[in-house]
Amino acid sequence: xxxxxxxxxxxxxxSASYGGRAHVVLMSRTTGLCGLPVDTxxxxxxxxxxxxxxxxxxxxxxxxxxxxxxxxxxHEVRLRA
Numbered sequence: 830x831x832x833x834x835x836x837x838x839x840x841x842x843x844s845a846s847y848g849g850r851a852h853v854v855l856m857s858r859t860t861g862l863c864g865l866p867v868d869t870x871x872x873x874x875x876x877x878x879x880x881x882x883x884x885x886x887x888x889x890x891x892x893x894x895x896x897x898x899x900x901x902x903x904h905e906v907r908l909r910a
Contacts, residue, residue, distance in 0.1 A: 838855055838856050838857075839853050839854060839855055839856065839888070840854055840856060840870050840871060840872055841853065841854065841870065841871040841872070841873065841874045841875060842854040842861055842867030842868070842869060842870045842871070843867060843868065843869050843871075843875060843878065844861075844865055844866060844867050844868055845868045846865075846866075847865060848878075849878060849879060850878055850879050850880065850881040850884075851871075851874050851875050851878040851879065851880055851881065852865060852867055852881045852884045853880075853881070853884040853885070853887070853888050854867050854870060861881060861883075861884050862881075862883070862884040862887035862888055863881050863883035863884045863887065864883075865881075
């Protein structure tokens, strides 16, 4: 996953081998944030394509970092007879 904020450094890309999705691509790279190579780049998102979910998750995680904490999986259960 990415570690720095990519806003302003990204464009959209499409791949001939997986043409149904629009990938988020860093300007200096030839692969989407998901790791798939892109053949064509666009400044605006191609309307006819679905956004790649892996790219979307990587972008949101980079733009809105959070401190992940392990949930407390212990639950107190009281049964009444």
